[in-house]
Amino acid sequence: MANKKIALVTGANKGIGFEIARGLLQAGCRVYLGAREAAKGQQAVAELAAEGDVRFLAVDLANQATLDAAAAHLQREEGRLDILVNNAGINVAGDGSPSSADVRSVEQALQTNFLSTLAVTQTLLPLVKRAAAGRIVNVSSPLGSLTLSGQNDWGLLGYSASKAALNMLTVQLAYELRDTAIKVNSANPGYTATDLNGFAGTDTPAQGAAEAIRLALLLADGPTGTTSSSAGPLPW
Numbered sequence: 001m002a003n004k005k006i007a008l009v010t011g012a013n014k015g016i017g018f019e020i021a022r023g024l025l026q027a028g029c030r031v032y033l034g035a036r037e038a039a040k041g042q043q044a045v046a047e048l049a050a051e052g053d054v055r056f057l058a059v060d061l062a063n064q065a066t067l068d069a070a071a072a073h074l075q076r077e078e079g080r081l082d083i084l085v086n087n088a089g090i091n092v093a094g095d096g097s098p099s100s101a102d103v104r105s106v107e108q109a110l111q112t113n114f115l116s117t118l119a120v121t122q123t124l125l126p127l128v129k130r131a132a133a134g135r136i137v138n139v140s141s142p143l144g145s146l147t148l149s150g151q152n153d154w155g156l157l158g159y160s161a162s163k164a165a166l167n168m169l170t171v172q173l174a175y176e177l178r179d180t181a182i183k184v185n186s187a188n189p190g191y192t193a194t195d196l197n198g199f200a201g202t203d204t205p206a207q208g209a210a211e212a213i214r215l216a217l218l219l220a221d222g223p224t225g226t227t228s229s230s231a232g233p234l235p236w
């Protein structure tokens with residue numbers, strides 16, 4: 001179908017990203033399932049193949065060459081990208097409270113969850129600009145809320161700081177693109193049972209994916225520069 005929306009979800013071989021890919025497939029998108037390990041990505045594609053048009057795309061946030069190759073592939077095959085979901089993220093061992101978090105662990109969280117996500121966004125933005133109504137969804141976290149961080153002892157300074165920085169990308173990119181049809185928003189899963197937390201989360205990955213899917217499919221009257229969970233707006 002020529003008018004299918006073209007979507008890329010990073011870190012989609014498992015967890016919340018896998019369910020975001022599934023939701024976008026069910027909405028009729030052609031989904032490029034981003035994964036850094038080809039075998040895992042191909043396995044996930046095989047699991048989803050019966051549900052729609054899904055294709056593996058090598059995307060390692062730590063390797064700019066894979067980002068450039070992914071952009072070149074999308075340019076060649078599709079000429080545009082309607083939906084970019086920046087889902088890939090990490091929770092690093094050694095992260096902790098401000099007084100004790102290992103600085104290198106904090107650096108790793110910032111590198112992947114913010115700096116490398118910025119690199120993905122910058123690399124793919126020209127393709128999003130070629131879409132009629134681009135959507136960029138940054139998968140953030142309530143732990144990235146400055147307001148909520150002043151009311152809770154999260155104990156993960158690096159992770160929280162990385163998601164707060166990601167929220168800054170959402171706000172500033174939305175503002176930079178305010179005169180375009182592109183919408184940029186942060187989606188906040190609840191505490192979701194995935195590898196990230198040793199499957200201690202209380203929500204299912206499908207529940208964790210719901211808000212990102214909704215924001216990826218926003219219509220023209222939808223918001224930009226916001227942060228929300230499936231329960232509604234979150235405080236910055």
Ligand SMILES: NC(=O)c1ccc[n+]([C@@H]2O[C@H](COP(=O)([O-])OP(=O)(O)OC[C@H]3O[C@@H](n4cnc5c(N)ncnc54)[C@H](OP(=O)(O)O)[C@@H]3O)[C@@H](O)[C@H]2O)c1
Pocket residue numbers: 010011012013014015016017035036037040059060061062086087088089090112139140141142188189190191192193194195196197201
């Ligand atoms: N679980 C929660 O409670 C929760 C709550 C709020 C927000 N989030 C956010 O939701 C997103 C998805 O997390 P999840 O819970 O689904 O965790 P997950 O199951 O551990 O999945 C994380 C995904 O990111 C990928 N990834 C990590 N580093 C990458 C890199 N450098 N390049 C490419 N892919 C990379 C992983 O690939 P590999 O399989 O190769 O490691 C995996 O596909 C993250 O941004 C996380 O911060 C999670």
